[in-house]
Amino acid sequence: xxxxxxxxxxxxxxxxxxxxxxxxxxxxxxxxxxxxxxxxxxxxxxxxxxxxxxxxxxxxxxxxxxxxxxxxxxxxxxxxxxxxxxxxxxxxxxxxxxxxxxxxxxxxxxxxxxxxxxxxxxxxxxxxxxxxxxxxxxxxxxxxxxxxxxxxxxxxxxxxxxxxxxxxxxxxxxxxxxxxxxxxxxxxxxxxxxxxxxxxxxxxxxxxxxxxxxxxxxxxxxxxxxxxxxxxxxxxxxxxxxxxxxxxxxxxxxxxxxxxxxxxxxxxxxxxxxxxxxxxxxxxxxxxxxxxxxxxxxxxxxxxxxxxxxxxxxxxxxxxxxxxxxxxxxxxxxxxxxxxxxxx
Numbered sequence: 001x002x003x004x005x006x007x008x009x010x011x012x013x014x015x016x017x018x019x020x021x022x023x024x025x026x027x028x029x030x031x032x033x034x035x036x037x038x039x040x041x042x043x044x045x046x047x048x049x050x051x052x053x054x055x056x057x058x059x060x061x062x063x064x065x066x067x068x069x070x071x072x073x074x075x076x077x078x079x080x081x082x083x084x085x086x087x088x089x090x091x092x093x094x095x096x097x098x099x100x101x102x103x104x105x106x107x108x109x110x111x112x113x114x115x116x117x118x119x120x121x122x123x124x125x126x127x128x129x130x131x132x133x134x135x136x137x138x139x140x141x142x143x144x145x146x147x148x149x150x151x152x153x154x155x156x157x158x159x160x161x162x163x164x165x166x167x168x169x170x171x172x173x174x175x176x177x178x179x180x181x182x183x184x185x186x187x188x189x190x191x192x193x194x195x196x197x198x199x200x201x202x203x204x205x206x207x208x209x210x211x212x213x214x215x216x217x218x219x220x221x222x223x224x225x226x227x228x229x230x231x232x233x234x235x236x237x238x239x240x241x242x243x244x245x246x247x248x249x250x251x252x253x254x255x256x257x258x259x260x261x262x263x264x265x266x267x268x269x270x271x272x273x274x275x276x277x278x279x280x281x282x283x284x285x286x287x288x289x290x291x292x293x294x295x296x297x298x299x300x301x302x303x304x305x306x307x308x309x310x311x312x313x314x315x316x317x318x319x320x321x322x323x324x325x326x327x328x329x330x331x332x333x334x335x336x337x338x339x340x341x342x343x344x
Contacts, residue, residue: 025250028056030259032257033045033048046162049163056277057274057278059260061159061257064155074191077138089104092131099328100127105118122190124186126185126186153298156298159219159221161175174302187301190297194295212280217263220299221260231259264323264327265301268308271310308323
């Protein structure tokens, strides 16, 4: 059984330090849940979501109602931003302790200790006043991303309302906890660019496009483009105690499907009935597409002043503000500390 040395205050982070091995790759399908006629099929869809979340932890949404044209436009605008020279992107730096702004290879996972091979631009509405690229820099960036963020939030709240029903909470429990109108709103739309790999580059097993991790939030929704793979999953309920025997399977990217997973906030709110799901993005292998990989992710993260309370007391109460701060610190401070130590 995997043992952990306590480095962090949060159990989830200490567990994450054990997730860095390659493991074994297997073939497995991700459940696809059709949201057609949602209100009339709510009970049926709720049961399908619950089974997928408890047995696999990852699932994909079909016929979800979020316009494909909106998603495609968001990808186009995102790519235009990442094509800017580094000097221009650096004018929108990631704000310390907040999920807002641009970062380049600054995320170091507790599972790997190495920087993810990516850059990202994070949009968290209350903190964006000085971070929106203007029309001359990236035309339509503000409008397109606001539209994408709002539609993703709406869909996320619809899915979370099903989990609220199943957990015995008020149907709008999570909508209230993620109130978009409040100044302490902290759900985040993240634009991601995974860096291309040079043809002659060897495969270094310590380097990942995104090292193994669980997400900080209640629900993550990932938008992928057909042909740009690499996302792998290890079911949340099997995450502990597997070590190098842990099994991983790949998630097939499709333009019209949204890939979702449970995060740590919802795990706490459900007393572990819903386990957060371990995942990673591996590097391309010889013969595979090794160009840039783009994705968009929406993280349903409870508002700062909301208390995350485990109904049966499995976890101590913690504010969403403090919880997120601890998770951000563990992921982003390591890169700064490493850079500082190299200077000395």
